[in-house]
Amino acid sequence: xxxxxxxxxxxxxxxxxxxxxxxxxxxxxxxxxxxxxxxxxxxxxxxxxxxxxxxxxxxxxxxxxxxxxxxxxxxxxxxxxxxxxxxxxxxxxxxxxxxxxxxxxxxxxxxxxxxxxxxxxxxxxxxxxxxxxxxxxxxxxxxxxxxxxxxxxxxxxxxxxxxxxxxxxxxxxxxxxxxxxxxxxxxxxxxxxxxxxxxxxxxxxxxxxxxxxxxxxxxxxxxxxxxxxxxxxxxxxxxxxxxxxxxxxxxxxxxxxxxxxxxxxxxxxxxxxxxxxxxxxxxxxxxxxxxxxxxxxxxxxxxxxxxxxxxxxxxxxxxxxxx
Amino acid sequence: xxxxxxxxxxxxxxxxxxxxxxxxxxxxxxxxxxxxxxxxxxxxxxxxxxxxxxxxxxxxxxxxxxxxxxxxxxxxxxxxxxxxxxxxxxxxxxxxxxxxxxxxxxxxxxxxxxxxxxxxxxxxxxxxxxxxxxxxxxxxxxxxxxxxxxxxxxxxxxxxxxxxxxxxxxxxxxxxxxxxxxxxxxxxxxxxxxxxxxxxxxxxxxxxxxxxxxxxxxxxxxxxxxxxxxxxxxxxxxxxxxxxxxxxxxxxxxxxxxxxxxxxxxxxxxxxxxxxxxxxxxxxxxxxxxxxxxxxxxxxxxxxxxxxxxxxxxxx
Numbered sequence: 135x136x137x138x139x140x141x142x143x144x145x146x147x148x149x150x151x152x153x154x155x156x157x158x159x160x161x162x163x164x165x166x167x168x169x170x171x172x173x174x175x176x177x178x179x180x181x182x183x184x185x186x187x188x189x190x191x192x193x194x195x196x197x198x199x200x201x202x203x204x205x206x207x208x209x210x211x212x213x214x215x216x217x218x219x220x221x222x223x224x225x226x227x228x229x230x231x232x233x234x235x236x237x238x239x240x241x242x243x244x245x246x247x248x249x250x251x252x253x254x255x256x257x258x259x260x261x262x263x264x265x266x267x268x269x270x271x272x273x274x275x276x277x278x279x280x281x282x283x284x285x286x287x288x289x290x291x292x293x294x295x296x297x298x299x300x301x302x303x304x305x306x307x308x309x310x311x312x313x314x315x316x317x318x319x320x321x322x323x324x325x326x327x328x329x330x331x332x333x334x335x336x337x338x339x340x341x342x343x344x345x346x347x348x349x350x351x352x353x354x355x356x357x358x359x360x361x362x363x364x365x366x367x368x369x370x371x372x373x374x375x376x377x378x379x380x381x382x383x384x385x386x387x388x389x390x391x392x393x394x395x396x397x398x399x400x401x402x403x404x405x406x407x408x409x410x411x412x413x414x415x416x417x418x419x420x421x422x423x424x425x426x427x428x429x430x431x432x433x434x435x436x437x438x439x440x441x442x443x444x445x446x447x448x449x450x451x452x453x454x455x456x457x
Numbered sequence: 458x459x460x461x462x463x464x465x466x467x468x469x470x471x472x473x474x475x476x477x478x479x480x481x482x483x484x485x486x487x488x489x490x491x492x493x494x495x496x497x498x499x500x501x502x503x504x505x506x507x508x509x510x511x512x513x514x515x516x517x518x519x520x521x522x523x524x525x526x527x528x529x530x531x532x533x534x535x536x537x538x539x540x541x542x543x544x545x546x547x548x549x550x551x552x553x554x555x556x557x558x559x560x561x562x563x564x565x566x567x568x569x570x571x572x573x574x575x576x577x578x579x580x581x582x583x584x585x586x587x588x589x590x591x592x593x594x595x596x597x598x599x600x601x602x603x604x605x606x607x608x609x610x611x612x613x614x615x616x617x618x619x620x621x622x623x624x625x626x627x628x629x630x631x632x633x634x635x636x637x638x639x640x641x642x643x644x645x646x647x648x649x650x651x652x653x654x655x656x657x658x659x660x661x662x663x664x665x666x667x668x669x670x671x672x673x674x675x676x677x678x679x680x681x682x683x684x685x686x687x688x689x690x691x692x693x694x695x696x697x698x699x700x701x702x703x704x705x706x707x708x709x710x711x712x713x714x715x716x717x718x719x720x721x722x723x724x725x726x727x728x729x730x731x732x733x734x735x736x737x738x739x740x741x742x743x744x745x746x747x748x749x750x751x752x753x754x755x756x757x758x759x760x761x762x763x764x765x766x767x768x769x770x771x772x773x
Contacts, residue, residue, distance in 0.1 A: 167573025324678035336465035
């Protein structure tokens with residue numbers, strides 16, 4: 135009898151739901167082809183699909199209320215693990231992960247403290263620091279801009295890191311900051327993004343870092359029109375406007391999605407420069423505009439951050455952003 | 458510095474106000490003829506999508522603008538079909554158009570271009586360029602860049618204010634259009650077709666909305682993104698009401714909104730004396746707050762066209 139119980143337990147332990155179910159992914163507002171954050175997740179998924187040949191269920195939400203429904207529906211269908219892209223899914227993941235304790239959930243950009251949830255955070259402040267250094271060293275006017283999408287702590291984190299990088303490279307530099315808006319619409323208003331960029335350029339800025347999802351495309355276009363530089367975000371966006379894209383602050387969401395699909399590890403995962411989770415992008419589209427000495431300094435700063443010689447303040451830990 | 462500030466504020470105000478002006482004029486035409494038009498937002502959005510899609514495929518600015526105007530006119534006619542021909546509720550029809558467009562443009566964009574609802578960015582030669590690119594150097598910042606640094610559509614929008622004013626107040630057709638919005642029975646008694654006049658007003662309304670949508674894609678940015686109008690149609694509607702259904706005051710209202718928007722951009726993160734740093738939310742609510750306050754303070758009664766919102770039932 136005891137052996138039977140032991141056998142049963144062993145069977146339970148080995149028959150983890152992972153072995154049978156297809157994984158699923160729920161994208162954030164903006165859709166999987168946003169050329170930015172969601173698309174990075176999509177790339178990770180494509181790679182995993184190619185490598186394993188297994189199918190993955192995908193869901194693109196069209197409005198806020200769909201998050202919870204989608205997650206619950208996927209869990210009911212037996213998907214495992216379920217990956218939720220974006221901070222705004224935290225509430226839904228919190229609720230649904232409680233209802234399905236045997237299903238593994240992964241949330242990107244937010245922390246949900248449940249035993250079956252893996253939370254992946256990125257040290258955006260470190261990557262933003264690097265592009266801040268690049269912006270300040272490339273700027274001829276000593277004035278640079280930052281355009282954030284929605285006014286939320288995550289975007290302030292980008293801003294805070296960027297400001298530190300700019301000031302590190304050029305303590306006298308001036309930084310213009312604008313947030314596009316305070317609602318979800320702020321992620322998809324390229325016309326307003328362009329207008330904000332023009333306002334920065336007219337004040338003398340010649341490099342702008344846009345962390346604004348689809349709105350950023352308007353910023354990059356305005357930079358091209360004004361023949362000034364822009365810095366992309368999340369995905370490598372250098373190819374969008376070759377010649378005026380200085381670099382991109384890449385956030386390797388694809389790697390975290392791939393890893394979560396391969397091996398789901400509940401708990402907190404934090405990816406920074408050291409883990410290659412964030413970086414600045416260098417490819418054939420921007421190698422001509424990124425000066426070698428700028429690149430050298432950026433790589434030096436990167437090494438210093440990894441070695442702990444430079445401490446980058448995290449806005450989440452210190453909302454006053456003192457440095 | 459002050460000249461630069463003034464010049465850029467002026468330039469930005471004109472750019473932001475242009476789609477509002479075009480839409481507000483469109484609203485004036487429709488509503489003076491007695492048809493409430495809440496569908497400005499939807500028409501502008503669909504026109505923006507049409508301009509982006511056709512511009513990408515054909516590579517021609519002219520064809521893109523034609524497509525934008527065409528689709529907006531079609532939507533106006535649909536509105537007319539529901540409300541003028543079949544005497545449906547004008548508010549409901551307008552809102553329905555907005556909701557349909559919001560979904561349909563995104564779906565079509567995903568289906569045709571596979572970029573998550575966006576369209577590929579348009580090339581330099583398709584987009585509208587400033588008419589006088591060197592004006593800034595010749596005439597200085599305020600005149601050169603603020604006033605002369607724009608593309609053709611900005612000046613077209615300003616000129617159209619005069620055209621619409623002339624049409625409404627100095628032509629026989631304008632008199633009839635206004636009459637049909639005030640007292641359709643009289644117009645009918647005079648032997649004119651109420652239905653034809655209202656359809657005519659809606660057609661002109663469509664063309665103007667089309668231009669507004671085309672401006673968003675061809676001048677302000679370079680691609681379509683889902684819901685890229687972001688409430689501009691409603692702002693235009695507010696400007697039109699604020700301007701008491703008259704073209705020139707509506708222009709003033711649009712310029713005021715444009716200016717407030719520009720100022721809001723500048724005030725973000727700036728520390729004001731005695732107040733400190735103003736939160737982004739407060740700054741961004743400013744144009745809307747102004748609208749409400751000014752509307753409440755300035756709008757008297759009985760300024761809307763008498764027959765506005767009432768479908769005309771022909772007497773036998």
